[in-house]
Amino acid sequence: MSSKLQRAISFTIDAGYQLDKQAFDFLSTLSQTEDPVRLMEEVIKRIEALPQKTLFIQRSFLEEILERTFKEGKEEKLGSLESPSPIPRARKAFHAYAEDAKAEIEVIQDPTDEICETGSIEEYLKCFQDRFKRTQKLLRRRIDVRDATSITEALKSSANTKVKIICMITEKRERKQRVFLTVEDLETNATVLASQKTNEAVIKKARMLLLDQTVCICAIRGRNSMFIAEDIIWPDIPQRQAHKASVPVYAALISDLHIGSKAFMREEFSRFVLWLNGKFGNEDLKDIASHVKYVVIAGDLVEGIGIYPRQIEDLAITDIYEQYRMVSKFFEQIPDYIELIIIPGNHDVSRKALPQPAMPRDYVEALYEGRQVHSLGNPSSVRLHEVELLLYHGRSLEDVIASIPNVSFQTPGIAMKLLLQSRHLAPTYGKKTYMAPEKRDFMIIERPPDIFHSGHMHVIKVDNYRGTLIVNSGAWQRQTEFQRKMGIVPNPGIAPIVNLQTLQVTPIDFTASSTQTHIASS
Numbered sequence: 001m002s003s004k005l006q007r008a009i010s011f012t013i014d015a016g017y018q019l020d021k022q023a024f025d026f027l028s029t030l031s032q033t034e035d036p037v038r039l040m041e042e043v044i045k046r047i048e049a050l051p052q053k054t055l056f057i058q059r060s061f062l063e064e065i066l067e068r069t070f071k072e073g074k075e076e077k078l079g080s081l082e083s084p085s086p087i088p089r090a091r092k093a094f095h096a097y098a099e100d101a102k103a104e105i106e107v108i109q110d111p112t113d114e115i116c117e118t119g120s121i122e123e124y125l126k127c128f129q130d131r132f133k134r135t136q137k138l139l140r141r142r143i144d145v146r147d148a149t150s151i152t153e154a155l156k157s158s159a160n161t162k163v164k165i166i167c168m169i170t171e172k173r174e175r176k177q178r179v180f181l182t183v184e185d186l187e188t189n190a191t192v193l194a195s196q197k198t199n200e201a202v203i204k205k206a207r208m209l210l211l212d213q214t215v216c217i218c219a220i221r222g223r224n225s226m227f228i229a230e231d232i233i234w235p236d237i238p239q240r241q242a243h244k245a246s247v248p249v250y251a252a253l254i255s256d257l258h259i260g261s262k263a264f265m266r267e268e269f270s271r272f273v274l275w276l277n278g279k280f281g282n283e284d285l286k287d288i289a290s291h292v293k294y295v296v297i298a299g300d301l302v303e304g305i306g307i308y309p310r311q312i313e314d315l316a317i318t319d320i321y322e323q324y325r326m327v328s329k330f331f332e333q334i335p336d337y338i339e340l341i342i343i344p345g346n347h348d349v350s351r352k353a354l355p356q357p358a359m360p361r362d363y364v365e366a367l368y369e370g371r372q373v374h375s376l377g378n379p380s381s382v383r384l385h386e387v388e389l390l391l392y393h394g395r396s397l398e399d400v401i402a403s404i405p406n407v408s409f410q411t412p413g414i415a416m417k418l419l420l421q422s423r424h425l426a427p428t429y430g431k432k433t434y435m436a437p438e439k440r441d442f443m444i445i446e447r448p449p450d451i452f453h454s455g456h457m458h459v460i461k462v463d464n465y466r467g468t469l470i471v472n473s474g475a476w477q478r479q480t481e482f483q484r485k486m487g488i489v490p491n492p493g494i495a496p497i498v499n500l501q502t503l504q505v506t507p508i509d510f511t512a513s514s515t516q517t518h519i520a521s522s
Contacts, residue, residue, distance in 0.1 A: 008036035009279070012057070015044045018270045021333060022059040024279060039066060055266070056329055094278030094286060098293040099337040101249050105374065108381040108388065111355035111442045123437035131424070131441040132186060135214035136166050138235040138423050138446070145216045145233055152187045154221065161221045168214045179206040183217065192217055194229040205232040208404055208418065213427035235423040237448035240467045245385035245500035249293040253496050255393070255455025256475035258347065260323035261303035262316045263478040268493040271510040273333050288497055288506060294384055295338055298455040298473060299345025299393030301327050307347050314480065320349060325366040332370035340371065343378040345393040345456065353436035354395070354426055354443060355379060379425055381447065387500045390449035394456030394472070396426035396433040403428065409488045412472040413463035416454055420445065420465055451498065458483070458490035462505045469503050471496050
């Protein structure tokens with residue numbers, strides 16, 4: 001790409017506009033004989049004078065402005081037709097390795113077609129009973145839990161007998177360096193005491209427990225229905241080797257676009273789309289772009305309508321259909337050979353209660369008009385080139401942060417690790433995370449993923465736990481007034497790119513206005 005063409009594109013993006021594919025190709029060809037910067041200056045000037053401005057500039061508009069400019073004789077034709085046309089320098093053509101790679105997508109789990117709740121008390125009971133039974137099976141796969149008994153059997157033991165019980169945490173109270181737990185199983189309940197005097201390590205574990213999660217507690221039988229905890233065992237995921245792709249294809253893991261918000265980072269996301277097309281960034285980053293076969297979006301494509309009080313004041317687009325049409329405009333510019341996989345978030349048009357089905361086509365029809373989109377529910381599991389991804393928007397991470405000490409919005413990796421340890425994506429019922437009364441609990445993590453991809457926190461974080469790559473993919477929305485009041489400091493505009501052959505992550509920062517977009521530190 002010539003320096004003049006680079007400057008023309010940067011000028012266009014910085015002005016708040018974007019070229020569609022045909023317009024870019026036209027400008028690229030034109031730049032070999034004319035000055036593209038002068039043309040774009042004139043184009044932006046004309047657009048600014050229009051009563052209704054357009055975000056995406058089309059080729060027909062460029063041709064019209066070019067013809068008008070020549071007819072009007074403005075600076076006599078952008079460039080001198082009298083002088084010989086410069087010989088274009090040889091440039092390295094962008095060839096996408098991913099274009100020749102065959103897509104390999106297998107949907108392992110998607111709740112969309114299995115959701116069947118009516119909202120009855122019986123269904124809530126069945127959901128929690130299903131959670132307990134299936135998590136109990138996961139626990140009993142562990143050698144150190146196979147001899148666990150029910151609470152009823154443990155209560156029959158004599159005082160000072162060592163027991164193991166599989167139970168669900170229903171209440172947690174801390175007082176004077178002691179944690180009191182109320183636990184239950186399918187038959188009865190009991191009280192467990194974790195005391196610093198008895199065992200300092202176990203009280204630390206007790207503080208990390210989430211309500212409604214199922215664990216195994218190693219304890220000493222005390223008086224009445226009391227047990228003294230000696231250890232707490234999570235279902236946890238096993239240590240293992242992750243699956244890897246046999247070819248070097250990459251996945252861009254992003255989330256939280258919030259298109260329609262005044263704080264949506266339009267210029268930065270435009271650079272991301274241009275980069276996918278090999279038209280932005282230095283040669284090293286273009287090489288990475290050439291291997292991107294998948295773009296996976298973990299929810300909150302749009303800002304939505306009526307999500308929080310007085311949201312209307314923060315909206316640049318006040319119609320939900322128009323918000324998705326704008327999303328479609330960006331998606332249309334992503335190369336066709338790149339597979340696009342999306343799930344909903346709490347700002348999207350799917351229901352708010354988990355699990356969320358895929359976004360209703362009636363609302364998001366525009367997404368399907370320009371290109372193929374794989375739309376799944378939240379959460380979902382997919383296999384890409386043998387690499388298994390667990391996709392979850394992440395609303396329950398707020399509940400983890402509110403419940404566990406030393407976990408904050410700036411440390412989403414710790415919260416995601418706790419969910420893996422719990423083998424459940426939303427253990428706690430009745431807080432910020434709405435749960436639907438399904439007969440089957442779709443939030444249980446039965447299959448340890450190779451990649452756990454989440455969003456919602458607006459803070460990018462990459463970590464690894466027991467062979468699972470943890471990626472919280474940040475956002476494309478500047479800090480809002482609500483986030484500022486909450487003390488949330490996002491680091492948006494960074495896209496984590498995963499090499500599926502090595503599971504190495506390259507976070508690329510698109511907040512720099514120059515074409516030397518750089519690799520960020522996660």
